[in-house]
Amino acid sequence: MSYDxxxxxxxxxxxxxxxxxSKANAVVEMVRKxxxxxxxxxxxxxxx
Numbered sequence: 001m002s003y004d005x006x007x008x009x010x011x012x013x014x015x016x017x018x019x020x021x022s023k024a025n026a027v028v029e030m031v032r033k034x035x036x037x038x039x040x041x042x043x044x045x046x047x048x
Contacts, residue, residue, distance in 0.1 A: 003032065 001009075007028045014024035027046050030037060037043060 007032075 010028060011021075011024050014027075015021070023046060027043070030043050030046065034043075
């Protein structure tokens with residue numbers, strides 16, 4: 001699967017779980033640029 005396909009699947013699952021779209025999109029964008037994230041605690045905070 002491509003990154004975009006995986007991201008779309010994640011967003012579908014997040015919507016089913018009733019996550020706010022802004023939170024789910026923030027996760028997708030942060031993972032897209034993961035190698036440039038200075039502190040992964042920001043990512044884990046979004047997932048918590």
